[in-house]
Amino acid sequence: MSDRVQNTALKGKTMGNGANGALSGAVIAVAGAGGPAGRAALLRLAEAGATVVGADNDPQRLSEAVDAARYASGGASVIGDTVDLLDLQSTRDWAAHIEKDFGRVDGLVHLVGGWRGSETFTKTSLDDWDFLELLLVKTVQHTSLAFHEALQRSDRGRYVLISAAGASRPTAGNAAYSAAKAAAEAWTLALADYFRKAGGPEGPTSAATILVVKALVHDAMRAERPNAKFAGFTDVKDLAEAVEGVWSKPAAEVNGNRLWLTEKP
Helix, strand or coil: CEEEEECCCCCCCCCCCCCCCCCCCEEEEEECCCHHHHHHHHHHHHHHCCCEEECCCCHHHHHHHHHHHHHHCCCCCCEEECCCCCCCHHHHHHHHHHCCCCEEEEEEECCCCCCCCCCCCCCCHHHHHHHHHHHHHHHHHHHHHHHHHHHHHCCCCCEEEEHHHHCCCCCCCHHHHHHHHHHHHHHHHHHHHHHHHHHHHHHCCCEEEEEEEEEEHHHHHHCCCCCCCCCEEEEEHHHHHHHHHHCCHHHHHHHCCCEECCCCC
16 A cells, blocks of 8 residues: 555545635545646645645655645645555555545546657657556556546546647657557546446436646746747646636536647647
8 A cells, every 4th residue: 555645634534725615525636746737736626625635656756745735725635645556456555545534536637747759750769658658558547447436436526637639639759659648548538438327317427537738837847948938838727727627517518528728739
């Protein structure tokens, strides 16, 4: 089982930052919580009243992200678990642990990312594919298989994948990356079909959805490249707002759909 790096002694109950927040009482897991997008999501979801359980494979990075979110949100319920998402059993244990501790799981936000590319299609390295298949596909397979039953038990379960426009329109130098993203999307859409069928004639109560960006940008990137325009990029804070917004829409509206945060190709 994972090592919990920030324990708020909340076993058996949920205590969001705001009793009247849009996600008050919700329990949401965030995979890839230690990166810039993960940090923004932890904070936004906590501010909306959710109990947020972030996972990362780097304990130090995760601890810093959890501490920052808790401080910025006024001591909201933000917890960090060090989890190897490349290990299916560890991922299943993480999901079971969350549901046991808090009685429910209302969301899994998948923010595990990474990129490798080449100058041309001819120079594509299949080592890049091997790396990206693990990072971008295997982790989606493991989190979806680990969490889908708990999400279906929720009255507002959501599985949220962050994808890239390149999955729909790959470029020559991004063959491995685009193919991995496309595979992750296909897997998520299969999960959406599971939710659709489980909902029966009345429609799904839980949903799997895909938020599509061109690329992400954050303050540190702007500081490093002050003259760059980052045209079409989505700020991680705006992404976090869009993630929160998935819960404001009916399950049938978002299930199996791509929600574009950049221009659709």
